[in-house]
Amino acid sequence: MKGNAHLYDGQSAARHAVQVDLSEDRNALVITGDSLAAPVVWPLPDLRALGDHADPSQIVLTRHLDTPDESPRDPARLVVEDPEMVAWLHRTRPRLHRKDLRDGTGRRIALRLGGALAAVAAMIFVILPALANTLAGLLPLDKEIAFGQGVKAQMERFLGASELGALDCDAPAGRAALDRMVARLTGGQDLGYPLSVSVIDHKMMNAFAAPGGQIVVLRGLLDKAQSPDVVAAVLAHEIGHVVHRDPTRHALRTAGSVGLLGLVFGDFTGGTVMVLLAERLINASYSQDAEAKADQYAYDMLIAAGLPPSALAEMFETFRKEFGDVEGPMAHFASHPRLATRIDAANAASPQETPHRPALGTADWQALRTICKDRG
Amino acid sequence: MSDGNYAHGDYTGHGKALFWLALCTGLLTLLTLGIYRFWAKTRIRRYIWSSARLDGSRFEYTGTGLEKFLGFLLAVVFLAVYLGLIQIVLFYFGLRIFAAPQTPEQALAQTAGFSVSALALMPFIFFAIYRARRYKLARSRWRGIRFGMDKAAWGYAFRALGYWLLTLISLGLLTPLMTFRLEKYMTDRSWFGDAQFEQQGRWTALYAKMKHIFIGLVLMALGGTAAAFIEEPASLLTMLAVLAIPTGLVWFVIGVISYRVQCFAYLTRHKMLMGKIAFHAQPRTAKVIGTYIVGSLILSLLLSVAVAVFGGIAALMLSGLDLTAPDSTFEPGMIPPIVISVAGYLLTLIAAQAGALALITQPILRHYVQSLTVINIEALAEIHQRLADPGADAEGFADALDIGGAI
Structure with a gap:
């Protein structure tokens, strides 16, 4: 599993042409590119894809990370268009479309719902x-x-x-x-x-x-x-x-x-x-x-x-x-x-x-x- | 697509995919008694945003259904108290002042009195409009960079009230002033990453975009004047009146659409990002209206077929029952056809909404995106990320007040 992709680093609006490879222990994606200061490593279990994407031939990856954002996601995005890699991701990564809720979400819902109903x-x-x-x-x-x-x-x-x-x-x-x-x-x-x-x-x-x-x-x-x-x-x-x-x-x-x-x-x-x-x-x-x-x-x-x-x-x-x-x-x-x-x-x-x-x-x-x- | 230092907008969404998405989410909304609508809206936006592409990069919508639901609950607490009190007090004063309408004039006055309650909501509506746009921008990203907008919703609400009043007093003649100043207020507070937008141009330039509205009005006025002078029924004046009034009316409606489309184009062409990046937009009014007409025709054709099928089934099932019998009570045999009719009616409505999205909204959006060009695209690479906006009510007020339009 190896291929080319594009990375948006989540910090600048630059578009990085990158190579994606599996790490040696086969437990993470290693993303390398000439415009990147250091390789980016994303553990495989944390990979998530964007839902309801309009182009079924590509996958936009991000990773599960606790950020102050609306969802617990890394702001960086990896756009994968290589058909083999897309197929590999679909085949081996069942958790791609998992929804990750923060702790206490249930309590927040109950609180707001109770307040509104009251x-x-x-x-x-x-x-x-x-x-x-x-x-x-x-x-x-x-x-x-x-x-x-x-x-x-x-x-x-x-x-x-x-x-x-x-x-x-x-x-x-x-x-x-x-x-x-x-x-x-x-x-x-x-x-x-x-x-x-x-x-x-x-x-x-x-x-x-x-x-x-x-x-x-x-x-x-x-x-x-x-x-x-x-x-x-x-x-x-x-x-x-x-x-x-x-x-x-x-x-x-x-x-x-x-x-x-x-x-x-x-x-x-x-x-x-x-x-x-x-x-x-x-x-x-x-x-x-x-x-x-x-x-x-x-x-x-x-x-x-x-x-x-x-x-x-x-x-x-x-x-x-x-x-x-x-x-x-x-x-x-x-x-x-x-x-x-x-x-x-x-x-x-x-x-x-x-x-x-x-x-x-x-x-x-x-x-x-x-x-x-x-x-x- | 990029050619040199220009990048053209590109839209890749398919009608079929969007239709099924809207249909499924619409059904889920119905089944959950409306609660799923926040997730439905989110998913449809995710699809539409990711269909738009600029310089090879797709846009992204990062809003969540959960935050919209929570924001709505927050808005309900405020609005429940406010709306409930306002409505009952106004109804009381309506009774006290106008009592029972004895004449049509009084009935009109009473209706006007009751619609004051809508007026009492006006500041909230403008507040919600700004907040909704801020939320939409805060949840839009391109190349991983967040858009954003400053917190200034009350400032917008008060200005909007003022400009509306001015427009009303001037009988609509100051509409361009309102359009321009309100858009400028929002644009000047909008950001892409750490780069700020700026609205340039002059409000008086928008008068040219009102051209067709004026032509429509003049035609109607001509027709009306001609009608006032008619002496014999088969004269030239009669023909003038009969032709000019409907033509003027249609022209006026087209003029209003044209004003909106061309104002958008003018205002977009005079936006700047970071003082370096400019935009070009050339949407065609004829294309927008044409899409609307063709889409509506196809939709109504498909809907009438669906209604005929559903209605036929229900009618067949009901035909065995004698409903005209005196003292006819409720028969168990009536339940299936009634259920089919209600379900069919709701299904048809959901399908109609999904169809309108796929056949009208999306093609018009496609046209807007494709006629947009960004100039000096390379300067974008200098832009850096901005902080996340927690977006307290996540459109909750807009949802509670039923503002928001198609998407």
Whole structure:
């Protein structure tokens, strides 16, 4: 094994034409050249090649050496183009492409990773929620209502409304029945928000609260509810969200955490999917808590209004029949707690003996169920 | 190649090799949920750097994936706190000031209010741009000698903000001033071994490179004026307006590319190393645009074939299922086609990125390298090594802020 090559000594930009030979003990490369002051000796086990090199016919050698550089490598480079020598190196030197890590690399990774995770976790789970709570409290009521109207409008468009209010149901008799139900629930107490409950003509079985006291009930929920008590229970739950300012806090927190997550997952293909999944997961942990609190609020409100909290359980039972419950790991991604848990809690909250008067009389209940009938 | 005291740049990379490298590293990035991207970038740079050759010696990229990963983690700590706070506070003030948009004007104002958060990031973005260039230079070697750049990222960030503001106020008329001064700031702080670079030339010389931008603007203005005076639909004025506006627009876009290519050429021709070594660069705008168009055409052709194949398979598998049935719930039979569709979509994206690298980025780079000449190459032998730059964040800020471009 012997041949010509070029050496860059790592000290000057000169290009040395050199001869490469094996040492006598066959354990090192000896590099000699007219322009070199003394022969350079590189032990064979320390030889390393540069990876992902564009020219497969040559090998650029360096050697493993503890330097202050980014990798523990000698700054000198030996460019080998002699085909025999290239083949010999590939054949006899299995460690050419070894990655050499400095001592303590694992500790450095663990330290930085821990630091970054702690910073992100502290932001997402402590600082942003606290800030969102404070800011939600500071937001003037009229601004919050205006924001809520924007959110509601967006939701309506999402449900297929061509223009604002196009899907609103307001048959007068149904409207009056709904107002009577809300009045009975709130019992004249001041919620801190002007409640505005509306019904939208959509077959989905759902209801939601937007910021600033806006509650929207979808027609599908009225269709599927077995009794007026069930609708009252759902309303009480949504009023709970309103009083706790959940929608506003949610919007503020999401604004902070989405930007932050985009930063963590970066710009790679599929990164957006990761951001959405992570946001869902974080959001779920908060909203499950918010849902449980809204349920609790609903029990108290229902009992105060002389209605059984078990009506909420009836609603969840219908949900479970329609869609099934979330089980296993998927439960962490769901925005609501498990239905089975909520049904048990609602039943447990119901007093044994209640003098029960339905939330609406038969005529009113019929009127509410047909609130969307003569629309448009 | 060297002829006498001149050395011409030379680029030997192959499209196929780069494509497979980018495809494999892209897949690994996907499988590792994005973590491998630091190693992917490193490996692609190693290939590209080692493809460029000057006077018979190849360049070398010595950056490592590990240091990029660690630098990114460092940047995350700073930016997480800063970004999270800025975004939530701005959103709050956006709500407070603008509330719900009632009119399109208000919606626009609100969007503008929210994009202030991007403005709050501007200093960091410029900071990251300088740091990224410093890192790239610090990890580039030629003949075993390190390139390098002084630590001056904040100085760059403040100047860049100032020049951007000037450019904005002057409606773009001072763009050459910004281009020149910012490049000079970076070049004058760049080194090869112990030899310093210097940017010479005058900023006013860059106005000539804006020629095609001005022609495009004038054409569009002419078309607009003609349109304003149209009285009868089939007149000469109508024809003028219909022709001049789109022509002007295309001309303007070409003008912007031309400005960038020719500014690079001018600025390179007026760089000096050690006061002795000069450079000559003659990239052709037509070649750059042509490469871009041809590359995009081939790529979109290949992609549409791939999409048709994947889409066809998924459609075939879905066709047996009745998805329109009322109250259709989730069926197990839907899983394979959905998985195939998502996987196919992500694979196509990765292949598209790898293809763009091999068919567009690399050929353009090849053109730039091959049209570069170094004058007085022999003086390079006097240059000696410089100290290693630890490069604290190793592009971490640039990565976190999604700056960086193709390579």
